[in-house]
Amino acid sequence: MSRTNAAQPAPTDGTRAAPPEAARTALRICPLCEATCGLTLTIDGTRVTGARGDRDDVFSHGFICPKGASFGELDGDPDRLRTPLVRKDGELREASWEEAFDEVAARIRPLIEEYGPNAVGVVLGNPNVHTMAGALYPPVLLSLLRTRNLFTASTLDQMPKHVSSGLLFGNAIAIPVPDLDRTDHLLLLGANPFDSNGSLCTAADFPGKLKALRKRGGTLTVVDPRRTRTAQLADRHVPIRPGADALLLAALAQVLFEEKLTDLGTLEAQVEGLDELREAIAEFTPEAVAAACDMDAEEIRTIARELAAAPTAAVYGRVGSSTVEFGTLANWLVDVLNVLTGNLDRPGGALFPLAATDRAPRPAAPGKGFALGRWASRVSGHPEAKGELPMAALSEEIDTPGEGRIRAVISIAANPVLSAPDGDRLDRALAELDFMVSVDPYLNETSRHADVVLPPPPPSQSAHFDFSFNNFAVRNQARYSPAVVPLEKGRLGECEIQARLVLAVAGMHGADPSAVDDMVIESSLAKAVADPHSPLHGGDPENLARLLIGSTGPERRLDLMLRMGPYDLILEDLLQNPHGVDLGPLQPRLPQILKTRSGRVELLPEPIAGDLPRLRRALDERPGTPLVLVGRRHLRSNNSWMHNVATLNGGSNRCTLQIHPTDAARLGLEDGAPVRIGADGGELEAPVEITDTVRTGVVSLPHGWGHDRPGTRMSVAAARPGVNVNQLLDGSRLDPLSGTAVLNGFPVELSPLR
Ligand SMILES: Nc1nc2c(c(=O)[nH]1)N[C@H]1C(S)=C(S)[C@@H](COP(=O)(O)OP(=O)(O)OC[C@H]3O[C@@H](n4cnc5c(=O)[nH]c(N)nc54)[C@H](O)[C@@H]3O)O[C@H]1N2
Ligand SMILES: Nc1nc2c(c(=O)[nH]1)N[C@H]1C(S)=C(S)[C@@H](COP(=O)(O)OP(=O)(O)OC[C@H]3O[C@@H](n4cnc5c(=O)[nH]c(N)nc54)[C@H](O)[C@@H]3O)O[C@H]1N2
Ligand code: SF4
Ligand SMILES: [Mo]
Numbered sequence: 001m002s003r004t005n006a007a008q009p010a011p012t013d014g015t016r017a018a019p020p021e022a023a024r025t026a027l028r029i030c031p032l033c034e035a036t037c038g039l040t041l042t043i044d045g046t047r048v049t050g051a052r053g054d055r056d057d058v059f060s061h062g063f064i065c066p067k068g069a070s071f072g073e074l075d076g077d078p079d080r081l082r083t084p085l086v087r088k089d090g091e092l093r094e095a096s097w098e099e100a101f102d103e104v105a106a107r108i109r110p111l112i113e114e115y116g117p118n119a120v121g122v123v124l125g126n127p128n129v130h131t132m133a134g135a136l137y138p139p140v141l142l143s144l145l146r147t148r149n150l151f152t153a154s155t156l157d158q159m160p161k162h163v164s165s166g167l168l169f170g171n172a173i174a175i176p177v178p179d180l181d182r183t184d185h186l187l188l189l190g191a192n193p194f195d196s197n198g199s200l201c202t203a204a205d206f207p208g209k210l211k212a213l214r215k216r217g218g219t220l221t222v223v224d225p226r227r228t229r230t231a232q233l234a235d236r237h238v239p240i241r242p243g244a245d246a247l248l249l250a251a252l253a254q255v256l257f258e259e260k261l262t263d264l265g266t267l268e269a270q271v272e273g274l275d276e277l278r279e280a281i282a283e284f285t286p287e288a289v290a291a292a293c294d295m296d297a298e299e300i301r302t303i304a305r306e307l308a309a310a311p312t313a314a315v316y317g318r319v320g321s322s323t324v325e326f327g328t329l330a331n332w333l334v335d336v337l338n339v340l341t342g343n344l345d346r347p348g349g350a351l352f353p354l355a356a357t358d359r360a361p362r363p364a365a366p367g368k369g370f371a372l373g374r375w376a377s378r379v380s381g382h383p384e385a386k387g388e389l390p391m392a393a394l395s396e397e398i399d400t401p402g403e404g405r406i407r408a409v410i411s412i413a414a415n416p417v418l419s420a421p422d423g424d425r426l427d428r429a430l431a432e433l434d435f436m437v438s439v440d441p442y443l444n445e446t447s448r449h450a451d452v453v454l455p456p457p458p459p460s461q462s463a464h465f466d467f468s469f470n471n472f473a474v475r476n477q478a479r480y481s482p483a484v485v486p487l488e489k490g491r492l493g494e495c496e497i498q499a500r501l502v503l504a505v506a507g508m509h510g511a512d513p514s515a516v517d518d519m520v521i522e523s524s525l526a527k528a529v530a531d532p533h534s535p536l537h538g539g540d541p542e543n544l545a546r547l548l549i550g551s552t553g554p555e556r557r558l559d560l561m562l563r564m565g566p567y568d569l570i571l572e573d574l575l576q577n578p579h580g581v582d583l584g585p586l587q588p589r590l591p592q593i594l595k596t597r598s599g600r601v602e603l604l605p606e607p608i609a610g611d612l613p614r615l616r617r618a619l620d621e622r623p624g625t626p627l628v629l630v631g632r633r634h635l636r637s638n639n640s641w642m643h644n645v646a647t648l649n650g651g652s653n654r655c656t657l658q659i660h661p662t663d664a665a666r667l668g669l670e671d672g673a674p675v676r677i678g679a680d681g682g683e684l685e686a687p688v689e690i691t692d693t694v695r696t697g698v699v700s701l702p703h704g705w706g707h708d709r710p711g712t713r714m715s716v717a718a719a720r721p722g723v724n725v726n727q728l729l730d731g732s733r734l735d736p737l738s739g740t741a742v743l744n745g746f747p748v749e750l751s752p753l754r
Contacts, residue, residue, distance in 0.1 A: 036202055082490070137516065245326070247289040255304035630699075674687055
């Protein structure tokens with residue numbers, strides 16, 4: 001075994017890394033996508049010079065992808081900010097941490113005091129689920145600040161799944177994942193794990209698991225308007241018309257009822273609303289949906305029969321069935337099909353993981369259910385979902401005058417100028433704010449508007465634990481990586497940055513940042529000792545607090561969560577097992593996980609029933625324009641922020657408009673020539689890429705590009721900027737129940753450019 005970081009002494013700066021020395025290796029979980037692979041890094045002094053898959057990792061067994069392999073370049077990117085920036089006389093200048101936090105406190109407190117907490121918009125981006133800081137501090141910030149103006153990447157992504165789980169299970173974070181290692185049949189919609197490495201289904205080497213499924217005689221059906229690398233592996237590829245997944249899924253459920261193929265097994269006693277469901281979807285017959293899906297009715301019947309006939313099966317939908325007009329309905333129907341075939345909560349089907357930092361199990365009991373729309377956005381009246389408002393409505397909440405307007409923004413790990421609809425409007429809106437602070441390693445399209453930029457250190461200098469993704473992993477396990485390189489002089493760890501930000505915003509500027517961790521530990525312990533189902537029940541909070549191990553506040557919080565958790569683990573176990581602790585295959589968790597009022601799975605919740613008429617209307621609608629646009633991901637990218645690494649940017653990772661040869665010929669478009677793309681929100685120009693991997697009637701442009709704005713500091717990205725696909729949207733197309741932006745399947749018009 002190579003020398004591991006865990007065995008090294010803890011230096012005073014709170015990391016467990018050894019001081020700089022000659023080349024060595026250290027283990028680090030990769031934070032670059034949801035697969036959470038264990039990496040073995042080669043480190044020369046304080047520089048990461050190489051990365052390979054850790055063969056002994058209990059979860060990833062050596063898997064690595066090109067992004068993980070570029071860990072060193074990404075970590076050492078010279079464009080990463082090293083010191084805070086504070087705006088003086090209109091210009092961002094380097095400043096000390098003291099100056100930066102003084103400025104935050106001095107600028108944001110008066111706004112809160114004068115206009116109330118809703119004057120502050122909190123914007124949380126995707127990397128918060130990839131850092132310890134992002135899991136541990138934003139919840140504290142939000143509970144102290146109490147703003148209703150929370151916007152996160154979820155409403156550009158998976159909010160439909162949260163809403164559907166909230167309604168079905170009473171628990172918005174209870175998300176079943178396909179049991180990839182054991183299933184006999186996978187029906188996968190709108191996901192391309194060959195390039196994304198999987199999402200809301202944390203599985204290192206997802207492609208390998210799909211190959212293994214087929215090798216053991218299982219079958220794979222992929223529903224995607226593009227013939228992706230995932231689709232190429234499938235036994236059946238269905239190039240559906242974008243946006244029509246909910247119709248297809250409803251028809252599959254209808255066939256199961258009509259042909260008496262439903263078989264709920266042990267779920268029978270745990271669900272309610274079966275008859276109402278049958279009734280509600282009766283008119284979505286294969287014949288009725290076929291034209292809208294652009295499929296044969298007979299093929300739909302076959303897919304339903306295959307699903308029912310498989311000994312075990314899982315239905316799984318992701319981004320392409322989520323960021324669409326009927327996103328919540330599609331996500332609901334995914335789990336409805338898992339229920340109707342008896343596959344929910346059984347091995348080989350779709351199961352609920354149990355993370356080491358989850359609460360210890362307790363007896364099933366009726367819960368409070370899930371409420372939607374407890375408040376609404378000020379301008380358009382969008383209902384909140386899971387405490388959030390649609391990211392697509394952020395700009396109007398800033399730039400529409402009137403009481404309750406957002407005057408300050410706290411942005412943590414977010415780049416909505418590129419990732420959300422109508423970046424130009426948001427760009428202008430952010431420039432109008434009274435105050436903005438960004439926690440971001442880069443000066444990019446969004447952070448360039450901040451008055452204060454607080455840059456976290458690169459991942460090598462940060463400890464890692466997957467508080468989020470272990471909840472969605474196909475196998476229960478726990479792994480912890482201490483920082484592998486000591487914090488560079490003059491830097492603050494991201495946990496400390498976010499803790500200090502919490503204090504500055506909450507009116508406690510200047511207090512010791514450990515006060516935030518102590519506060520959380522104290523209140524968690526008070527709850528735990530009073531909770532008869534907690535392993536800490538009846539203990540003495542002060543003694544328990546003293547027992548906690550860990551050289552930093554975040555480590556002590558992790559230790560506490562493990563102690564309150566289901567597996568009898570403490571931090572020491574993770575430190576002693578640097579390749580991770582395997583906690584076994586997923587197990588059934590119903591009915592314990594349910595928090596519905598009925599204590600059952602509620603198959604036809606009222607908000608869903610209320611949205612079905614909209615789906616019925618779609619049966620008769622035909623697309624007004626011949627072309628709709630969908631996105632795509634590239635293996636060597638990650639949303640908007642990895643285009644600054646030269647080894648990842650280039651080759652086939654390009655911002656081109658993919659179009660089928662038939663459509664290209666009809667429109668007189670030539671491969672490589674520029675084309676003008678027009679839609680609701682604006683116009684763009686991009687080079688044409690003719691390929692029959694997209695179906696006819698569909699074009700594809702990737703997101704995260706458009707790095708041509710002034711005032712950014714990302715030199716590699718700026719040299720190959722691409723265009724921002726989200727400029728085609730004006731922010732008005734949303735899935736109404738979840739507030740999620742429609743980023744896939746919207747109409748566009750093309751015209752050749754000479
Ligand atoms: N058209 C279209 N748009 C999309 C999508 C799509 O498929 N099509 N996908 C959507 C999806 S799924 C998502 S999740 C969103 C993502 O939307 P965002 O979260 O807004 O975008 P990212 O590009 O992930 O930007 C993350 C930001 O975090 C910063 N960052 C990186 N590492 C760290 C770190 O360790 N700490 C901190 N504090 N900051 C860090 C980066 O510099 C960057 O500014 O985009 C959405 N937008
Ligand atoms: N390499 C790389 N990996 C990533 C990311 C990245 O940017 N690059 N981003 C990370 C993030 S934030 C996320 S959320 C995950 C997302 O991971 P996935 O959900 O796997 O996302 P995509 O690769 O965008 O796959 C979505 C697929 O849906 C298809 N699609 C579009 N519209 C429709 C439709 O109406 N119906 C159906 N059935 N399909 C449709 C698209 O053609 C596309 O192939 O990936 C993560 N991993
Ligand atoms: S698959 Fe994801 S987690 Fe694994 S090495 Fe690649 S980027 Fe990192
Ligand atoms: Mo995402």
